[in-house]
Amino acid sequence: MSSLNLQVDGFLDGVLHRLLAGGADASVEEEVAALRAAWPGRTTSLSPVEGKRLPASDHLASALERAAKGEGADIGHAIAGLAEALSWTYSYPTNLRDRDLSSKVAFAQIAGRSGLRTDTDIHVGLTLIAPHVVYPAHRHPAVELYLVVSGTALWQCGEIEPATRAPGSIILHPSNVVHAMTTFEEPLLAVWTWRGDLVSPSIYVNMQTEAHAS
Numbered sequence: 001m002s003s004l005n006l007q008v009d010g011f012l013d014g015v016l017h018r019l020l021a022g023g024a025d026a027s028v029e030e031e032v033a034a035l036r037a038a039w040p041g042r043t044t045s046l047s048p049v050e051g052k053r054l055p056a057s058d059h060l061a062s063a064l065e066r067a068a069k070g071e072g073a074d075i076g077h078a079i080a081g082l083a084e085a086l087s088w089t090y091s092y093p094t095n096l097r098d099r100d101l102s103s104k105v106a107f108a109q110i111a112g113r114s115g116l117r118t119d120t121d122i123h124v125g126l127t128l129i130a131p132h133v134v135y136p137a138h139r140h141p142a143v144e145l146y147l148v149v150s151g152t153a154l155w156q157c158g159e160i161e162p163a164t165r166a167p168g169s170i171i172l173h174p175s176n177v178v179h180a181m182t183t184f185e186e187p188l189l190a191v192w193t194w195r196g197d198l199v200s201p202s203i204y205v206n207m208q209t210e211a212h213a214s
């Protein structure tokens with residue numbers, strides 16, 4: 001078995017362990033139980049994905065340095081082992097409120113249709129957001145969990161009062177509920193999971209309009 005395969009196993013084991021330990025409320029626990037049932041197995045093969053950087057992925061090193069000193073140390077260590085193989089992407093259409101988001105936000109899939117570990121039941125990946133960036137309101141049919149690894153950011157999700165979330169936090173974005181994040185002086189590095197409709201894309205929306213429409 002290749003060392004990259006072992007690194008992916010270590011990352012996935014660490015994330016699942018964290019999720020199982022950290023469910024602060026019933027809705028998170030319910031989603032973690034569903035993820036656990038579909039969690040990528042060890043026997044699936046690695047896809048040959050070439051590492052690819054984006055401007056935002058330049059923040060990975062400083063995010064991992066911060067992670068090493070805090071709640072995200074274990075996952076940060078596992079991510080560091082995968083860093084060279086990560087293929088960072090940004091596939092949203094241009095956002096009219098910030099036409100330069102493609103240089104500030106980046107995603108890397110680790111398990112999934114285009115991940116290092118092929119999986120069609122759930123997706124597991126990373127989000128990296130540069131400092132002082134608004135990752136605008138968006139929604140998608142997939143149920144999403146975020147596990148913050150490094151950086152404290154402001155989180156907005158549906159009608160819930162906006163709140164800052166520190167490393168170690170687990171945040172649930174239910175299907176089609178609008179959410180947004182704002183970074184401050186630190187980059188945000190987080191693990192995300194998608195379950196359910198893995199095909200329909202995420203779309204940018206107007207948070208106020210959507211919140212009052214439902």
Ligand SMILES: [Fe+2]
Nearest residue numbers: 144173179202
């Ligand atoms: Fe999302």
